Amino acid sequence: MVNSKPGGEAGSVRNGPPHDGNAGPSACFILCRREEPNFEVHPNQAVEEVLGESYCIESAKFKGTNILVCRDDRLVGALSHVPAPMDPEEDLIEAASANPKWPDGREQVAKHRSLVIAAVNGEDDLSPVDCAILLTRLAVAGLQIFDGFGVFWPYADLCNPREYFEKVATKISDGQLAIPLWIRCDLVRAPDGTLAASTRGMHQFGFAEFEVDRCSLDPQRVMKFLWSLAQAVIVRGVVAGPARVVARCMGLRVRVMRGRSRRAPDQMVYKLALR
Numbered sequence: 001m002v003n004s005k006p007g008g009e010a011g012s013v014r015n016g017p018p019h020d021g022n023a024g025p026s027a028c029f030i031l032c033r034r035e036e037p038n039f040e041v042h043p044n045q046a047v048e049e050v051l052g053e054s055y056c057i058e059s060a061k062f063k064g065t066n067i068l069v070c071r072d073d074r075l076v077g078a079l080s081h082v083p084a085p086m087d088p089e090e091d092l093i094e095a096a097s098a099n100p101k102w103p104d105g106r107e108q109v110a111k112h113r114s115l116v117i118a119a120v121n122g123e124d125d126l127s128p129v130d131c132a133i134l135l136t137r138l139a140v141a142g143l144q145i146f147d148g149f150g151v152f153w154p155y156a157d158l159c160n161p162r163e164y165f166e167k168v169a170t171k172i173s174d175g176q177l178a179i180p181l182w183i184r185c186d187l188v189r190a191p192d193g194t195l196a197a198s199t200r201g202m203h204q205f206g207f208a209e210f211e212v213d214r215c216s217l218d219p220q221r222v223m224k225f226l227w228s229l230a231q232a233v234i235v236r237g238v239v240a241g242p243a244r245v246v247a248r249c250m251g252l253r254v255r256v257m258r259g260r261s262r263r264a265p266d267q268m269v270y271k272l273a274l275r
Helices: 043-051 091-095 107-111 130-147 162-169 218-237 240-249
Strands: 027-032 055-057 064-071 075-081 114-120 148-153 158-161 184-189 194-199 210-215 254-260 268-272
Touching: 027 130, 027 158, 027 254, 043 055, 043 130, 075 130, 091 107, 091 114, 091 158, 107 218, 114 130, 130 158, 148 162, 158 162, 158 218, 184 218, 194 218, 210 218, 218 240, 240 254
Parallel strands: 210 268
Antiparallel strands: 027 114, 027 148, 055 064, 064 075, 075 114, 148 158, 184 194, 194 210, 254 268
């Protein structure tokens, strides 16, 4: 069993504020249906196509289940196959069950028999966003190499199917981050019909989470707002200004406050009054 809690070209986009000691995401998990590795494409081909021509695998140490990825003779990451399911599996099942992008996620992830750990070698010159971009693209290469069917991003308790993960990852650019792969949005409908919402995963970029206690907006609109706000905040490094800009662009009004989390009272979050 494997514990689910980890300690242009990929990583070339300088995004976000200085990390101030926050190294950003360093590992995620690729789900595979077979216990033994099933190579769909040659590792070097996948790495070059997804990450860029300056990336390659360290062929001398390639043993099939452990792939070291280098850039200009420097180790930047690894893909390590583990012939065992995730432990505790409950974290994975909950993450897939809660994802509206994967309607049958609970049933699918229960079928995984092995994992590939995608890990990046965090360096001082990489911001948390650069680490996330590099890790995301490394995971896409891992999906292709090992024929994976899903990716678990433990920093947000988020599990996405392969097709959606690849679709969002291919759109990464200077103006578009893979927020739906990095930040989870939880939506809860109260008995009176109002909606509460919260994020998971902002901490990996050095920010407190967002919470909307009650609003009467459409759930998809709220989710779009939170993802758009997450991108703006991660890139600009501040909250209040981007929140007002994003809300205005969507025809909304927002008030930002600091307060204790409804879900975890010992944590401080950004409370958003949205209408």
